[in-house]
Amino acid sequence: MPDITSIGFGVGAVFPTKSIKHRDTLVRAIAKSTGITPVGKRVNKGVSRALYSPSMTRTIINCSSAKILERLGNPDLAMTLTVQDPKKASQVAKKVMEDAGYSARVIDSAKVELGIPKGFMYFLLSDDFVPILFWPAMPKAADLKRITPPEKWSYGS
Numbered sequence: 242m243p244d245i246t247s248i249g250f251g252v253g254a255v256f257p258t259k260s261i262k263h264r265d266t267l268v269r270a271i272a273k274s275t276g277i278t279p280v281g282k283r284v285n286k287g288v289s290r291a292l293y294s295p296s297m298t299r300t301i302i303n304c305s306s307a308k309i310l311e312r313l314g315n316p317d318l319a320m321t322l323t324v325q326d327p328k329k330a331s332q333v334a335k336k337v338m339e340d341a342g343y344s345a346r347v348i349d350s351a352k353v354e355l356g357i358p359k360g361f362m363y364f365l366l367s368d369d370f371v372p373i374l375f376w377p378a379m380p381k382a383a384d385l386k387r388i389t390p391p392e393k394w395s396y397g398s
Contacts, residue, residue, distance in 0.1 A: 268291050356388060
């Protein structure tokens with residue numbers, strides 16, 4: 242069995258965009274709301290990539306109810322950004338998108354998902370971009386106690 246804590250094994254994500262402007266707006270929104278910027282780019286025939294540095298990340302594969310998916314605009318995926326202040330960061334990213342001419346709205350995740358405390362995390366929703374979830378870097382213990390705790394993994398539930 243490989244050592245899954247070593248660099249090289251993991252689950253990540255690629256977020257396709259429709260244009261260089263679209264990609265650069267998303268990169269700018271991430272940079273202004275989190276301070277995280279690409280470390281390089283790779284351009285070849287058909288693809289221009291913004292490359293972020295390798296990092297420890299958390300991937301979640303959700304089986305969401307139809308009602309939750311509808312509230313999020315029926316996305317195939319959502320990006321998660323860990324930030325100091327989820328509300329402020331989501332508003333900064335919203336402004337970047339709007340300044341570039343894209344639609345965007347911020348909603349408290351408590352309006353989308355049951356069992357999430359109000360003000361804990363925020364979604365930035367847009368008709369032009371994947372949903373972005375702004376997760377607190379330092380969640381309050383009281384808020385974490387209000388969220389269903391994780392269980393040991395098993396299939397089928």
